[in-house]
Amino acid sequence: MPTVKYQKGDTVMGRWPGSSLYYQVKVLGFDSKSQLYTVIYKDGTELELKEQDIKSVTGFQTRSRSRSRSRSPARRRSRSRSPARTTRRSSSRTAAAVAATAITESTPSSRRDTRLKDTVEVRLSPVVSAYAALSLSDYRQGKPHFCELVRTLCICNQLDTQKINYLSEHGGRDAEEKLNLTKLILLIFLLFLVLPTGAYFWLLFLPAWVLFVILQGNLTDPSLINAPPPLPPLDTFWDAQALCFVILWILFQALLYILPVGKLSEGMPLRSGVRLKYRTNGFFAIMVSAIVVAVAVHQGADLTYIHSHFLQLATATFIISVLLSIYLYVRSPDLEFASVFSPGNVVYDFFKGRELNPRIKNFDLKFFCEMRPGLIGWCLINFAMALAEMKKHNLDAPSYAMILVNLFQLLYVVDGLWNEEAILTTMDLMHDGFGFMLAFGDLVWVPFTYTLQAYYLVLHPNALSLPAVIAIVTLKLIGFYIFRKSNSEKNAFRRNPSNPKLSHLKTIPTATGKSLLVSGWWGVVRHPNYLGDLIMALAWSLPCGFSHLLPWYYMIYFIILLVHRDSRDMSECRRKYGSAWDEYCRTVRYRIIPRVY
Ligand SMILES: NC(=O)c1ccc[n+]([C@@H]2O[C@H](COP(=O)([O-])OP(=O)(O)OC[C@H]3O[C@@H](n4cnc5c(N)ncnc54)[C@H](OP(=O)(O)O)[C@@H]3O)[C@@H](O)[C@H]2O)c1
Ligand SMILES: CC(C)CCC[C@@H](C)[C@H]1CC[C@H]2C3=C(CC[C@]12C)[C@@]1(C)CC[C@H](O)C(C)(C)[C@@H]1CC3
Numbered sequence: 001m002p003t004v005k006y007q008k009g010d011t012v013m014g015r016w017p018g019s020s021l022y023y024q025v026k027v028l029g030f031d032s033k034s035q036l037y038t039v040i041y042k043d044g045t046e047l048e049l050k051e052q053d054i055k056s057v058t059g060f061q062t063r064s065r066s067r068s069r070s071r072s073p074a075r076r077r078s079r080s081r082s083p084a085r086t087t088r089r090s091s092s093r094t095a096a097a098v099a100a101t102a103i104t105e106s107t108p109s110s111r112r113d114t115r116l117k118d119t120v121e122v123r124l125s126p127v128v129s130a131y132a133a134l135s136l137s138d139y140r141q142g143k144p145h146f147c148e149l150v151r152t153l154c155i156c157n158q159l160d161t162q163k164i165n166y167l168s169e170h171g172g173r174d175a176e177e178k179l180n181l182t183k184l185i186l187l188i189f190l191l192f193l194v195l196p197t198g199a200y201f202w203l204l205f206l207p208a209w210v211l212f213v214i215l216q217g218n219l220t221d222p223s224l225i226n227a228p229p230p231l232p233p234l235d236t237f238w239d240a241q242a243l244c245f246v247i248l249w250i251l252f253q254a255l256l257y258i259l260p261v262g263k264l265s266e267g268m269p270l271r272s273g274v275r276l277k278y279r280t281n282g283f284f285a286i287m288v289s290a291i292v293v294a295v296a297v298h299q300g301a302d303l304t305y306i307h308s309h310f311l312q313l314a315t316a317t318f319i320i321s322v323l324l325s326i327y328l329y330v331r332s333p334d335l336e337f338a339s340v341f342s343p344g345n346v347v348y349d350f351f352k353g354r355e356l357n358p359r360i361k362n363f364d365l366k367f368f369c370e371m372r373p374g375l376i377g378w379c380l381i382n383f384a385m386a387l388a389e390m391k392k393h394n395l396d397a398p399s400y401a402m403i404l405v406n407l408f409q410l411l412y413v414v415d416g417l418w419n420e421e422a423i424l425t426t427m428d429l430m431h432d433g434f435g436f437m438l439a440f441g442d443l444v445w446v447p448f449t450y451t452l453q454a455y456y457l458v459l460h461p462n463a464l465s466l467p468a469v470i471a472i473v474t475l476k477l478i479g480f481y482i483f484r485k486s487n488s489e490k491n492a493f494r495r496n497p498s499n500p501k502l503s504h505l506k507t508i509p510t511a512t513g514k515s516l517l518v519s520g521w522w523g524v525v526r527h528p529n530y531l532g533d534l535i536m537a538l539a540w541s542l543p544c545g546f547s548h549l550l551p552w553y554y555m556i557y558f559i560i561l562l563v564h565r566d567s568r569d570m571s572e573c574r575r576k577y578g579s580a581w582d583e584y585c586r587t588v589r590y591r592i593i594p595r596v597y
Pocket of ligand 1: 425426427428487490493494516517518522526529530533561565569572573584
């Protein structure tokens with residue numbers, strides 16, 4: 001009778017099958033027939049392991065410790081091994097959402113040369129990302145800068161890395177050779193863009209684009225494909241009063257945000273397990289804002305100023321977003337976040353942010369900017385455009401088209417604020433840093449480009465027949481229904497997976513402890529909320545007619561944004577959930593539009 005090395009109840013390190021990763025496990029028993037140990041992982045997954053796949057706890061070093069020592073890209077990517085990658089032999093019981101800490105075996109070579117260890121880790125990664133695969137050979141050949149550039153390019157220029165993932169997943173050396181060609185193409189693409197990084201390109205492009213569309217909106221024949229109109233003299237951009245109004249607006253929103261009114265909601269658990277609290281009183285904020293604006297108009301405030309000073313207001317807001325981004329950059333970075341997501345490149349870090357949840361005491365800057373000044377400002381601007389239309393065309397009431405655009409977008413914003421808690425389970429809040437991209441996006445991009453339909457209608461009226469109005473309203477309601485139902489379903493499930501109201505839904509367990517919905521809305525397509533959102537976007541552009549491309553800008557931008565977000569989310573989920581995600585994708589075949597995409 002062979003001796004049993006590990007006893008029931010022992011805490012040991014168990015290798016995740018098919019990888020070199022070891023996780024802390026508890027021995028549940030030993031089957032002398034099969035010579036296998038039954039072990040349980042921290043997330044509740046039970047597996048049977050051979051003795052050689054089990055080691056004692058001594059002789060291991062935690063990866064979280066080693067991670068903070070290096071900021072190399074390959075090290076960051078080494079997180080991508082999800083234990084769910086390998087098919088489980090026994091059933092998994094998902095317990096509390098405790099993410100098991102992956103621990104790698106400490107070898108003499110890994111201690112001698114961390115860079116070499118990085119490359120070894122990358123080889124083992126189930127989903128080798130494009131840049132991980134690139135670094136594999138490039139680091140060996142001592143070309144880390146090239147790798148860094150390509151990596152930045154991959155992220156910042158939103159290239160679809162999945163094709164490259166596929167190559168790298170399908171075999172070591174072969175894939176590497178194929179990747180040489182890819183690298184060349186990427187490099188040419190990189191040189192084609194502004195050096196040194198893609199982030200630099202976006203830093204210049206995004207503000208230039210806002211300026212372009214605002215100037216187009218003032219033309220008699222606005223289009224997105226027209227050559228940019230000549231730049232107005234520099235002094236027309238600046239208006240001190242506009243800056244004061246913008247500052248007042250932001251301060252007013254900040255005041256409403258900090259008032260102890262409304263619920264304190266908990267965010268999703270951070271990697272440390274901590275759950276931050278958020279004051280979700282957005283609905284209250286928009287109601288108070290509406291009352292204040294109504295009183296101001298009643299007292300004679302001329303809101304058409306917003307239309308006549310649109311460019312100056314945008315410039316002022318842009319200045320504030322840049323100052324905020326600089327502040328965000330110079331604040332001490334969140335090392336744990338930075339060590340995982342940030343490559344330590346100044347431009348990139350400035351663009352994407354160095355902190356996940358920058359806060360001043362309890363004041364959460366990202367949450368505030370995403371949900372308040374820009375979003376509520378969007379409705380204020382739309383309302384001002386309706387007044388400007390009436391003034392310009394001497395109307396007693398805004399046109400049908402203007403009313404529809406105003407009501408549709410107001411509904412979207414009010415719904416977002418009413419369900420403010422749901423934003424805490426979205427990608428931006430859970431995964432993205434807060435830097436220039438989001439600061440500018442929230443404060444400038446949203447209020448000054450999402451309002452383009454209303455801005456357009458002031459100078460370019462479009463008469464709508466009653467049947468057209470009915471058709472557009474119906475479309476909007478269908479889109480809204482899909483959007484709201486699917487978002488609420490996911491949010492309710494993420495907040496309480498055992499919610500009895502959701503017990504009829506089928507789910508796939510994952511090794512992280514979280515499950516994935518495979519029926520209900522999330523069983524129709526992989527992003528039903530994007531589908532609803534896109535239908536709504538269509539309903540926002542239709543009232544403006546087909547004479548010009550400018551009011552269709554949002555629709556075009558939104559398709560690009562959501563397709564990109566979807567592929568980014570796919571890669572992220574595959575990294576997190578491994579084979580469970582693949583199973584989900586096999587079951588739910590379409591991404592956004594059933595049977596089409
Ligand atoms: N108007 C705009 O400009 C704009 C722009 C972007 C987005 N949006 C809207 O904002 C909302 C949020 O969008 P988002 O991009 O943050 O993405 P989202 O679809 O809300 O969140 C994606 C996350 O949901 C979880 N998930 C995915 N599939 C799941 C499944 N089958 N079961 C359970 N959970 C699943 C995953 O996170 P975990 O597994 O980690 O929980 C995934 O990372 C959407 O309605 C979108 O349309 C609007
Ligand atoms: C090109 C860049 C400048 C892109 C910037 C992107 C951001 C402007 C968007 C990213 C996530 C978006 C978002 C909303 C607004 C626009 C973003 C911040 C949102 C707050 C709009 C109201 C919705 O109801 C919402 C809460 C679902 C939504 C969440 C995501």
